[in-house]
Amino acid sequence: MRAAVPTQTRRISPLAVVGLTLLRLCELALLGVLVGGLVGLAVYHFYSRDLPDPGRLATHRPFETTRIYARDGQTLLYELFDAGQRIVVPLDQVPWALKAATIAVEDGNFYDNPGVDIRGIVRALYLNRQGSVRSGGSTITQQLARNVLLSPEERGEQSYGRKIREAILAYRLSRQFSKDQILSFYLNEVYYGNMAYGVEAAAQGYFGKATRDLTLPEAAILAGLVQSPTELNPLTNPEATKERQRIVLDLMVKQNMLSREQADVAFATPVQLRPSRVDIRAAHFVFHVREQLEQQYGAELLRRGGLRVVTTLDPAMQGLAEQAASQHIAELQQRNAHNASIVVIDPRTSEMLAMVGSVDYNNQTIDGQVNVATAPRQPGSALKPIVYAAAMMAGWTPSTVIWDVPLDVNGYKPMNYDNSFHGAQRLRLALANSFNIPAVKALQFTGIDAFLDLAHSMGITTLQERDTYGLAVALGAGEVKLLDLTTAYTTFANQGYARPTVSILRVSTNHGEVLYSYTPPKGTQVLGSKGEAIAYLISDILSDNAARTPMFGPNSVMRLSDDRPAAVKTGTSNDYKDSWAVGYTPELVVGVWVGNTDNSPMQEVAGANGAGTIWRAVMEQAHAGKPPQPFERPASVEEAKICGSTGLAMAGCPDQIAERFVQGTQPTPKPGQYITVTVGGDGSCLATDLTPISERQQKTFLLPPPEARGWSGPPAPTQPCPAPPSADGTATPDGPDVVAAIDSPASGATLGSTISVTGSAAGYYTLAYGAGQQPTTWTPIAEGLGGVDHGLLGTWDTATLPNGMYTLRLEVALPGNPPQATLATVRIDHDRLAVRLTLPAPDSSFAVGTSVQLVAETNGPVARVEFVVDGQVIGSATQAATWSWLASGRGRHTIEVVAVDVTGQRTTSPPVSVLVQ
Structure with a gap:
């Protein structure tokens, strides 16, 4: 038998292994390139279908206009048209500064990219996948392709498909036109806000000069507007415009277009705005509507899509409001009052019927283009109804007695308008007569947070920096907008149901397709479970002419003819810089502001003799020929007899009066009162x-x-x-x-x-x-x-x-x-309210910056607990009686807690001393 021959294993050298591996990788890479190329080609052809011809750019013509109408659907308020608003200028008349600023902020690689910034698109895709703020990654060429060649409907899409089609068009444009041609098309097409399309219209509209005469600071402003022309409008939001100008100049420095010194000089150079005259009906209202439309549908669809917009504006109401403002401001000019603003709302639907942003939109002397109705101003006492509504939600009634006596809260010493004190005042009298000290005490009772929560729920959009407000906010120390405050009063007129104020009834396309139609919602009850009753009581107090007579007299501007029920509150800010009057009937809410846009003080023009006169004029004319309508009293409100001097329901009281209460809240006498x-x-x-x-x-x-x-x-x-005397007629001996x-x-x-x-x-x-x-x-x-x-x-x-x-x-x-x-x-009272601080323990030590937990304990229910460090209130809790204090300031600190019950009585704990080191 022949022996088997052993096989010999063939050895492969390491170099050969590496070579084979590289060969395989190359094969795979080549395959990947082929597959990727085929996929890319397929995607390119798929999204290239039906793309418009880039050559259309050379023959591009103006778009179809959007029209804004009054509520009748017939009265044209404004047409967003191009005629007179776009003036084409050749690129050689555009200064280097504007071209450089535009490229720096919109497309830093403009002259180097093929119309598409691949890195920008990848970055945008990454950020969008991460859920970050949407990033567009659009070059100047892409923006031009989107705004001119894509349809208005497709421009508004937020899809990757639209992005791809846009990129393909941009690439084709770059192959068909030179970079200077594309830049010229772009600068003449782009929207700069304030009805200005193209650089020439913008230069004339904002600065009153030709494009060729623009300076570097002006060019930086215009280039920065393109991203958000409404929000960055220098006529209405100069602070945001200035911040954007800094960003543009910094980008120019980063891209070596300017030195740092040149950018700093440009930023520090004042810019004089010279807005052109605009002939428009209800201009501020129209721009208010336009801003909402842009937020909803985008600027491009608005200015190109041929929309038909029916607004809530009543031309007759707008006319009488404008007339009242102009007439009374003419009478007040000798007292340095030059401007006024009015908002009129139908409380039954929350539709804005009129908006007067200034007495003359085209008057540059008074900054007429600033819409004061949407500008934050100090409201003075006009915030007090919201303060007292919050107090009623927490248990107070119209008969709650508040002591109008000297008050000192950590050095804050409020005074009344007449520099007097009025002793015991029922809430009805305190609010009707606008006494300051009772309002501050009402805010003490409710707590600032509860007041701010209510104000925001009623429509106030300002007063957001909670930590900065003290008790003075009850007297108008914060700033609010006239539109917001009028909206808040609408909540009172609407039985406590809050709704946003609307200015648009219907939006439709030029083909008749309805994009939006307004139906008034019921609203949200923001005054609590007894909201209808509380809203009625506020209305009842603000319309009580007898109650306000001690301070305002029996025939003030707040009293309408025929004794028509009207709830109204005036307000005056410090140094007579702002005069307010906001009030309502069941059919109409009217808010009025009088003052100067530059915040200069008037000469003793208060709420009543300033804004109050305009408020009464608008109310009288608007209600002419209509029978007076009472405020509807809900079943949850009942009437009871109380003692006028004590506010309590007491038998045998010599000064009994009638008062109205939320059912079941009539004040019964309590020991100690x-x-x-x-x-x-x-x-x-x-x-x-x-x-x-x-x-x-x-x-x-x-x-x-x-x-x-x-x-x-x-x-x-x-x-x-x-x-x-004694029985014999002589006086009893003196002792x-x-x-x-x-x-x-x-x-x-x-x-x-x-x-x-x-x-x-x-x-x-x-x-x-x-x-x-x-x-x-x-x-x-x-x-x-x-x-x-x-x-x-x-x-x-x-x-x-x-x-x-x-x-x-x-x-x-x-x-x-x-x-x-x-x-x-x-x-x-063995069970009287007691409070103590359980944490921290006395003589505890903490390092600077430590978050110290403060814990209070009471022996019964309280409305709130205030935490006080070194005599300053640092927080107020209404639920769990705890607060966190950030230990600061080395040395000894004294901590106390103050418990406040539903009657407003305050009990202070024994002090606890701690050491911060």
Whole structure:
């Protein structure tokens, strides 16, 4: 048998392995290139189908115009047309600065790319896939292709397919036209805002000069407008324009077009705007509508797509508003008031019927092109209805008593318009008369956050920097827009239901296709579960002519003819820079501002004698011939009798008045709010056993908080009436000046368990207490021989007594004289509100920058808890009683918490000292 021959394995050298590998890779790469090329070719042919001929660019003609109509669909307000707005200029008349600035900000590689920036497209695709802000990656050539060659409908698409078609067109344009031709087409086509298409119209429209005369600072501004011409409009938003100019100049430096010194000089050079006159009906309203249309449909479709827009504007209402503004400003010019703005809204639909942005759009002296209706200004007292609405949502009523007395909150000392204090004021009177201090206290009660939340839900779009506002915001320290504030008042007129104010009824194409049609929604109830009732009560107070008479008189501008119900509030900012009046009937809401666009002060033009006069003129004319309509009172509002002096529903009150309340919120008397005592003579002294029965009478007094004493009118008497003459007709012999007096506790005080009673007793005395305000039985506390002068009379242990009202009696007997007595009525409340800080612990130490958790604890329900560090309120909590404090400032710091109950009473915790190091 033949042996098997062993096989020999063939060895392959490493060099051969590498060679084979490279060969395979090359084959794969070649295959990939072929496949990629085939795919790319297929994509190119697929998206090239039906593409327009790039040659059309040379014969491009103006597009179809968009028309904006009044609400009747017939009255043309404005036509977005090209005629007179585009003037073609050759490229050699365009200064280097504008060409360079445009290329720097729009397409830095313009002269080098083939019409498409591949890196820009890849970057845009990456950012879009990552969910970042949409990045277009469009070159100047692509923008030109999109704006001129694609249809208006396709321009508005946000799709990769449109991007590919746009890129193909741009590539073809670059092969058919030179770069200078493309740049010339672009500069004559692009939209610069303010109805200016092309550089020549923009140069004349903004600067009043030809393109060839533009300076570098002006060129940088124009080049920066292309990205967002409405938002960056230098006539209406100069701050944003200036920021954009800096970006353009920086890009020119980055691309070595300018030196840093040249860019800085250009940025610092002032630019004089010389806008051209625009003949247009309701110009500010039209531009307000245009801005909304651009946001919804894009600028290109708006200016090229031939849209038909029917707005909410009522030409008759607009006309009478313009006339009222012009007429009354002419009368106020001698007091340095030169401008006015008006907004009129139908509260039943939230449709804007008129908008006067200034008295003369074309008057450059008053900056007439600035729309003051959408410009933030300080509203003064016109914000107060929102403050009080928030307070009502938190439990206050129209009869809640607020003390209008001197107030000092960490150095902030608000004053009233008349520099006076008015003592106890029911909420109705405080709001109707526009007293400042009660409004600040109402904001203290609700908390700034709750007020801002309500304001924003009602339509206020400003007041966003919460940490910067203090209590002065209740008096208009923040800035709001007239349109926003009028919208907020519309919420009151609409029973608490908030809706955005609309200015467009219908948008359709030139073929009749309806793109948008407005149907009024019910809105969102923003005043809470009792919103309809609260809205009605605010309307009832603001239309109460009798309530506001003490400050404004019975026949102010706020009172309409035929006593037509109209709720209105005026406002005046500091130094008379802004005069406001916003008010409404069930059919109409009118907001008016008077002042100067440059914020210069007027000469004592307040809300009533400035904006108020225009408000009344518009209201009277708008309602002429129409019967007065009352504010509809919801079933959840009921009427009750209250005591005018105390705001409480009390039997036997001598000054009873009718008040309206949310059902179930009528204020019932609570211990500590008032005291009823038996007085004698003229009512200035307490009746004693010696006072004739015929001279005794019961009298009720409101018990003021400590800070209001001295401002609250005649206090409850604390001294007994003098003894009557003796039987033989001679006067009872006089004794010491002070026979009997209780110093502490004072009448009306709320007390805890063990009480030290101090005072004076000239002779033998007995100290006793009885239940209620007119006890029939007395329980002894202490007795003594007398001779006590403002000292301790006795110690009263109330630990076993139930909560309630009690009366202390000090009776003193002097030889040869009948006994004399004095009384003090107090409240025992073992469950009174208490608050303490549980974290941090006393004497804790923290490093600078540590977030310290502050935790408070109360023994009952509260409206809110305020956290105070070194006397400054740093936060307010309405839910969990916690707050985070960022430890700063080395050294000792004192932390306290203040609990505020639903009646507005405040209790402060014992202070806790901590060390920051």
